[in-house]
Amino acid sequence: MRRRRLVSIVAAAGLATIGALGLHLWRANAPAQHGVLTRESPRETRETFYLKTDEGFDNTHPVKFPIPFELDRLEWHTDGNQTAIAIRFTNPVSPQTLQKAGFCVEIVARRGDDALLLWWGHNISPKLAPKLTDAQAIAVDYRTNEAVAWGKASFAGDAVHLRLPIAIDRIDVAYLRYSPSKQASEEGGRPQIVSILSGTPPPWGRRVLSVQGGYRWREE
Numbered sequence: 001m002r003r004r005r006l007v008s009i010v011a012a013a014g015l016a017t018i019g020a021l022g023l024h025l026w027r028a029n030a031p032a033q034h035g036v037l038t039r040e041s042p043r044e045t046r047e048t049f050y051l052k053t054d055e056g057f058d059n060t061h062p063v064k065f066p067i068p069f070e071l072d073r074l075e076w077h078t079d080g081n082q083t084a085i086a087i088r089f090t091n092p093v094s095p096q097t098l099q100k101a102g103f104c105v106e107i108v109a110r111r112g113d114d115a116l117l118l119w120w121g122h123n124i125s126p127k128l129a130p131k132l133t134d135a136q137a138i139a140v141d142y143r144t145n146e147a148v149a150w151g152k153a154s155f156a157g158d159a160v161h162l163r164l165p166i167a168i169d170r171i172d173v174a175y176l177r178y179s180p181s182k183q184a185s186e187e188g189g190r191p192q193i194v195s196i197l198s199g200t201p202p203p204w205g206r207r208v209l210s211v212q213g214g215y216r217w218r219e220e
Contacts, residue, residue, distance in 0.1 A: 034075075087105055108172045122134055128140070139166050
């Protein structure tokens with residue numbers, strides 16, 4: 001009886017190992033996935049506002065600021081367990097903007113039924129990963145709000161390139177969040193969504209998904 005039970009346990013363990021190995025080999029040999037998101041048409045207005053709320057409810061008022069650049073194109077490619085993403089802005093980011101502004105790109109990607117938020121930012125970091133730098137990107141599981149993969153990023157002129165050690169099935173939408181300065185961020189809360197690139201929306205519609213917990217301005 002004990003021998004039969006031992007044989008059953010060994011067999012079950014063997015099947016589990018074979019299943020895990022099979023899944024790994026399937027991912028490693030799966031066909032490459034890729035796609036492109038582009039903006040539909042130029043915006044007529046290139047300014048927006050934030051609500052200044054740091055002086056109390058009775059003194060809340062809008063503060064306008066220009067939008068110096070927008071998302072123009074996003075191209076992604078998954079091969080095995082690696083995903084590369086190239087993001088193009090409408091024009092190069094000026095040195096003045098780089099010095100003062102804080103902005104980030106949040107990308108809603110899908111892996112099966114799970115939503116992943118692929119995140120990169122300049123001068124700001126998500127509070128769940130406060131030490132994240134311009135040279136890094138992360139993938140966040142939207143259900144748990146935990147970073148499940150850390151990758152590399154490079155930014156120059158009008159382009160950002162991300163590489164993450166994670167496989168995805170598709171990208172639904174990308175948001176550019178922007179704040180003109182640290183002061184504006186302190187006065188009006190999180191950076192505003194100023195540009196969007198969208199794929200085909202699901203039949204049940206789409207809502208904005210964002211890294212939970214907000215962002216922090218990086219230490220100078």
